[in-house]
Amino acid sequence: MLPGLALGLLAGILLGWLVLPLEYVDTDPSSLRSDYRTDYVLMTAEAYAGEGDIELAQVRLAALGPQPPLEIVSQAIAYAEENEFGQSDLQVLNQLAVGLRSYSPTAEIESP
Amino acid sequence: MRRASLLPFVLSCVVGLAGGLYYAWQIDPVEYVDNAPDTLRADFKADYLAIIAAAFSSTEDLPRAQQRLDLFSDPDPARTLAALAQQRLAGGHSESEARALAQLASVLGEQPTPYVQTPVTSLPSDPTNTPDRRTPRPASRTPTSAAVPTRTPTPEAARVFELQSREIVCDPALLQPLVQAIILNTRGRNLPGIEVLVVWDSGQDHFFTGLKPELGLGYGDFTMTEGVTYAAQIAGSTELITDLSAEACVDTGGEVYLGSWLLVFQQRSTP
Numbered sequence: 001m002l003p004g005l006a007l008g009l010l011a012g013i014l015l016g017w018l019v020l021p022l023e024y025v026d027t028d029p030s031s032l033r034s035d036y037r038t039d040y041v042l043m044t045a046e047a048y049a050g051e052g053d054i055e056l057a058q059v060r061l062a063a064l065g066p067q068p069p070l071e072i073v074s075q076a077i078a079y080a081e082e083n084e085f086g087q088s089d090l091q092v093l094n095q096l097a098v099g100l101r102s103y104s105p106t107a108e109i110e111s112p
Numbered sequence: 113m114r115r116a117s118l119l120p121f122v123l124s125c126v127v128g129l130a131g132g133l134y135y136a137w138q139i140d141p142v143e144y145v146d147n148a149p150d151t152l153r154a155d156f157k158a159d160y161l162a163i164i165a166a167a168f169s170s171t172e173d174l175p176r177a178q179q180r181l182d183l184f185s186d187p188d189p190a191r192t193l194a195a196l197a198q199q200r201l202a203g204g205h206s207e208s209e210a211r212a213l214a215q216l217a218s219v220l221g222e223q224p225t226p227y228v229q230t231p232v233t234s235l236p237s238d239p240t241n242t243p244d245r246r247t248p249r250p251a252s253r254t255p256t257s258a259a260v261p262t263r264t265p266t267p268e269a270a271r272v273f274e275l276q277s278r279e280i281v282c283d284p285a286l287l288q289p290l291v292q293a294i295i296l297n298t299r300g301r302n303l304p305g306i307e308v309l310v311v312w313d314s315g316q317d318h319f320f321t322g323l324k325p326e327l328g329l330g331y332g333d334f335t336m337t338e339g340v341t342y343a344a345q346i347a348g349s350t351e352l353i354t355d356l357s358a359e360a361c362v363d364t365g366g367e368v369y370l371g372s373w374l375l376v377f378q379q380r381s382t383p
Contacts, residue, residue, distance in 0.1 A: 016132060
């Protein structure tokens with residue numbers, strides 16, 4: 001009885017993990033692999049370089065998870081440096097980081 | 113006797129298998145944390161495409177945009193982008209976003225044959241690969257060696273279009289009188305993302321081709337008001353098409369309704 005149970009359990013786990021694992025088809029950007037994630041941040045930075053809309057950039061970065069946008073960009077910069085991205089890529093990423101650092105939503109609210 | 117002694121073993125195997133599958137699928141399933149963009153949910157996928165277009169709009173780096181689009185294995189990304197532009201516009205997204213999507217669709221639509229790609233940074237399609245961005249990215253806007261025919265996107269204003277035909281369309285199926293435009297490139301292929309200006313005595317408006325892909329990527333239209341005379345012009349072109357107004361048409365039952373104008377433009381080959 002026990003050997004059969006153990007054998008079945010083992011076969012079931014192997015089947016479920018290796019042969020027929022659950023397939024994720026409706027994922028969100030926060031689960032992207034780090035290189036795709038970095039490219040997503042890079043696209044946001046490239047778009048920001050043309051649009052100059054820091055709020056839109058923040059909305060785009062928010063899709064990558066609950067971390068502060070600046071932290072997401074900093075991680076992307078670290079990945080880009082580690083993987084020797086081109087200078088122009090690093091430049092636009094830095095430009096986005098600077099934009100985020102200097103952006104303060106409350107600054108637009110003027111006191112009477 | 114032998115069969116009877118096997119039964120508990122087989123049953124326990126089945127129970128174990130079920131337990132194992134339950135554990136592997138429900139309790140501790142394989143976690144996919146390193147996903148590729150093509151696994152994204154449809155709405156995130158649409159956002160991703162919009163960011164690709166926005167980035168392209170800023171950098172004009174077509175090879176890079178194509179590499180990004182290739183991640184989705186879409187056989188006709190131009191059509192997908194044009195359809196998405198229409199959806200985003202209808203969904204209240206910014207016009208600039210829709211324009212960026214239409215612009216990328218337009219540029220892709222102009223490329224029926226693969227152009228020669230310069231050695232740009234590559235995105236991995238194989239999950240085991242790491243990104244190879246070590247080759248400095250060539251600036252797409254600066255001319256490269258004449259031996260390597262890279263493509264520089266043509267500014268819209270530099271395009272020259274000629275009116276091929278203008279005709280009244282009496283189609284009772286059209287609920288409103290329209291200025292319909294079909295814009296073709298030099299090879300007679302539909303050209304999406306082209307801006308058409310419409311002016312009249314007291315105002316002006318514009319529309320883009322490619323936002324109704326079901327009617328053709330080079331199609332765009334504008335609804336006319338009865339009694340108003342319009343003029344149409346492709347943005348950046350000098351040719352003005354005047355005297356466009358909702359003309360009376362008569363259907364088979366003798367009922368009068370307002371007809372539309374169909375303008376067909378074709379891009380002229382420039383030396």
